[in-house]
Amino acid sequence: xxxxxxxxxxxxxxxxxxxxxxxxxxxxxxxxxxxxxxxxxxxxxxxxxxxxxxxxxxxxxxxxxxxxxxxxxxxxxxxxxxxxxxxxxxxxxxxxxxxxxxxxxxxxxxxxxxxxxxxxxxxxxxxxxxxxxxxxxxxxxxxxxxxxxxxxxxxxxxxxxxxxxxxxxxxxxxxxxxxxxxxxxxxxxxxxxxxxxxxxxxxxxxxxxxxxxxxxxxxxxxxxxxxxxxxxxxxxxxxxxxxxxxxxxxxxxxxxxxxxxxxxxxxxxxxxxxxxxxxxxxxxxxxxxxxxxxxxxxxxxxxxxxxxxxxxxxxxxxxxxxxxxxxxxxxxxxxxxxxxxxxxxxxxxxxxxxxxxxxxxxxxxxxxxxxxxxxxxxxxxxxxxxxxxxxxxxxxxxxxxxxxxxxxxxxxxxxxxxxxxxxxxxxxxxxxxxxxxxxxxxxxxxxxxxxxxxxxxxxxxxxxxxxxxxxxxxxxxxxxxxxxxxxxxxxxxxxxxxxxx
Numbered sequence: 001x002x003x004x005x006x007x008x009x010x011x012x013x014x015x016x017x018x019x020x021x022x023x024x025x026x027x028x029x030x031x032x033x034x035x036x037x038x039x040x041x042x043x044x045x046x047x048x049x050x051x052x053x054x055x056x057x058x059x060x061x062x063x064x065x066x067x068x069x070x071x072x073x074x075x076x077x078x079x080x081x082x083x084x085x086x087x088x089x090x091x092x093x094x095x096x097x098x099x100x101x102x103x104x105x106x107x108x109x110x111x112x113x114x115x116x117x118x119x120x121x122x123x124x125x126x127x128x129x130x131x132x133x134x135x136x137x138x139x140x141x142x143x144x145x146x147x148x149x150x151x152x153x154x155x156x157x158x159x160x161x162x163x164x165x166x167x168x169x170x171x172x173x174x175x176x177x178x179x180x181x182x183x184x185x186x187x188x189x190x191x192x193x194x195x196x197x198x199x200x201x202x203x204x205x206x207x208x209x210x211x212x213x214x215x216x217x218x219x220x221x222x223x224x225x226x227x228x229x230x231x232x233x234x235x236x237x238x239x240x241x242x243x244x245x246x247x248x249x250x251x252x253x254x255x256x257x258x259x260x261x262x263x264x265x266x267x268x269x270x271x272x273x274x275x276x277x278x279x280x281x282x283x284x285x286x287x288x289x290x291x292x293x294x295x296x297x298x299x300x301x302x303x304x305x306x307x308x309x310x311x312x313x314x315x316x317x318x319x320x321x322x323x324x325x326x327x328x329x330x331x332x333x334x335x336x337x338x339x340x341x342x343x344x345x346x347x348x349x350x351x352x353x354x355x356x357x358x359x360x361x362x363x364x365x366x367x368x369x370x371x372x373x374x375x376x377x378x379x380x381x382x383x384x385x386x387x388x389x390x391x392x393x394x395x396x397x398x399x400x401x402x403x404x405x406x407x408x409x410x411x412x413x414x415x416x417x418x419x420x421x422x423x424x425x426x427x428x429x430x431x432x433x434x435x436x437x438x439x440x441x442x443x444x445x446x447x448x449x450x451x452x453x454x455x456x457x458x459x460x461x462x463x464x465x466x467x468x469x470x471x472x473x474x475x476x477x478x479x480x481x482x483x484x485x486x487x488x489x490x491x492x493x494x495x496x497x498x499x500x501x
Contacts (some may be wrong), residue, residue: 012496013377013458016426019437022461022494026050026099029488030090033468034058034083038489041451041462042125044138045160048092048453048460049102051122051140052489054085056466059120065317069393071479074487075470081147086117089140089155089163092491094457103155103163110147119152120145126181128188131220133158139188139221143177146196151175154221167224169216182245184252185270187217189229191242191254208257208293208311209318210241215254217273227273230254234265234277246297248304249333253280255294257311259319261287262294264306264331280335284308286347290324290360292316298373300380303430304331305340307370313387313447314368323400325361326369326384330430340430355431364438365402367423374452376459376494379426383449383461386440389420390447393472420444422463443486445471450489458495465489 013021029035029052040051057074060067077083089103105119121143129136140155140163151173153165169190171178177194195211213233216226233239233256241257251266252275261284269276284291285308296307306329315322327342336349341358344351361367366388373382391403391412399407406415421440427433440446440463448464468487472479 012498013494014379015496016379016428016434017376017381017436017459017494017496019441021496022436022441022492024441024490025092025097025493026090026491027488028485028490029465029468030088030099030101033470033484033488034085035088035488036466036468037121037464038450038462038491039143039464040122040125040140041453041460042127042138043453043455043460044127044136044157047094047160048455049125049138049160050090050092050451050462050491051125052088052090053121053123053143054087055080055083055120056464058083059085060466067317068395068398069390070395071393071472073390073393073472074467075481081114081116081145084117085120085145087119087121087143089122091160102161108149110149114147116145116147118148119143121177122155123177123179123193124181124190126183126188128181128183128221130188130218130222132222133220139181141178141181141190143194146176148176152177156222166222169218169226172211174211180243180245182247182252184217184245184247187219187273188221189215189217189245189252191215191245193241193243208241208243208316213239213242213256215242215245229273229275230265230277231274234263234279236263239263244294244297246299246304248297248299253297253304253331255297255306257293258284259289259292259316259321261285261289262291262308264294266335278335280331281306281329281337285327285329285337285339286345286352287327287343289319289321291327292319292321293369295326295369295371296373296382298375298380300373300375300430302332305329305373305380305382305430306331306337307373307382309369309371309385313385313390314366315387323365323368323387325359325365325367327360328356328362328370328382341433356427356433358433362423362425362433362435364419364423365400365406366419371422371448371464372450372452374454374459376452376454379428380430381424381426381436381452381459383452384423385448385464386419386422387447389416389444389467391416392474416444421446422449424449424461441490441492443490445484445486446490458493461492461494463490463492
């Protein structure tokens with residue numbers, strides 16, 4: 001998570017960045033449209049590192065239940081393993097503006113002896129110096145496909161050049177990925193976030209629901225001495241996944257995925273694991289299932305900001321939740337909380353109304369979650385996931401009534417062009433908000449802001465864009481697959497140019 005002490009200055013960026021301050025430094029998935037997500041990002045040894053996840057929409061066609069999309073938005077094969085989905089790590093040097101691929105996952109054999117990628121994604125990065133590390137190292141959390149022979153590992157890099165695997169936490173064989181790597185009290189913390197197992201008769205093949213809700217911690221990743229930091233699900237079965245973590249006010253905060261409404265927990269005692277915990281938010285901050293998940297956490301000017309969402313882009317088919325737009329909540333050290341953007345409601349703590357004046361999704365019903373947040377040069381930046389770009393592929397009889405109203409008013413083409421991409425907003429205080437873009441920087445296929453990195457060179461922003469290498473479009477009344485020059489993840493660098501200061 002980005003904190004004030006980590007935020008860069010960005011040479012005049014304290015004025016606040018506008019859309020024109022962001023320039024694209026990578027397009028089309030580093031030249032390969034199968035690089036769908038900038039799923040992890042870290043500033044390490046004076047350079048930017050980005051980990052990708054590949055073939056997201058091609059993989060989503062294998063989900064159960066499968067999304068109801070006809071035609072399928074991208075090119076696809078009956079067997080997703082016919083694609084080369086080996087995840088990649090790229091490095092950017094601001095000194096010369098060049099990218100270099102520094103790691104690509106290897107091939108391994110599945111149980112039938114067929115080659116499969118060892119990793120299809122790198123979902124988290126953290127710079128951490130463990131007990132046996134001679135200096136800070138870059139650690140990377142991974143995503144193993146369902147047919148990989150082992151659960152995912154952790155990658156370690158100490159020189160910015162070479163990566164090797166180190167022992168993972170004691171995951172069960174059904175764990176397929178983990179994401180957050182959170183520093184706290186000299187330890188690193190992580191938790192599983194996807195599974196290929198059958199639990200309670202339901203196949204959990206979606207990437208936001210794990211097979212266990214356990215936080216694992218260690219002071220020495222390379223030494224593999226992992227310990228449980230909590231009891232399973234904080235003792236509540238409905239907490240199917242611990243999704244996000246953040247250090248704030250000397251405590252570790254953890255947010256869950258819960259089909260009854262997300263929960264937010266914090267440590268009370270953390271001298272040694274397992275920690276004791278206290279619940280801060282319950283029942284989706286009393287919105288219920290439409291705040292199913294804590295999607296993002298960020299510390300900003302003395303408060304903890306909580307971005308909510310519904311798993312799988314605002315419509316969790318497995319649990320039949322949504323579609324609904326996300327909310328922004330602010331939590332204080334005394335456990336009181338405020339609604340910044342969302343739906344007014346009565347709660348046990350009294351009436352909550354959005355202090356910003358914005359409703360759910362910042363008045364954009366397509367913003368399924370507030371995906372990432374970061375402080376940069378005294379401003380809080382938040383990026384959303386928008387599912388508006390999926391409308392052409394979703395049968396009209398399944399559209400919510402409020403979507404139908406917008407389509408009738410604007411037309412589908414305009415709606416997709418103007419609101420198909422992510423939202424990016426900034427605020428100096430959590431109450432006054434300014435929109436930087438509602439169109440994914442004029443790319444409707446950029447359906448989400450997946451990562452930020454605040455650095456002395458400016459604010460790096462990485463997108464989630466799974467509409468490559470080919471996208472299905474309608475021409476002369478017929479659907480056809482064509483090459484998509486704006487498909488695949490993109491990276492932008494935002495900072496004030498000297499002429500603008």
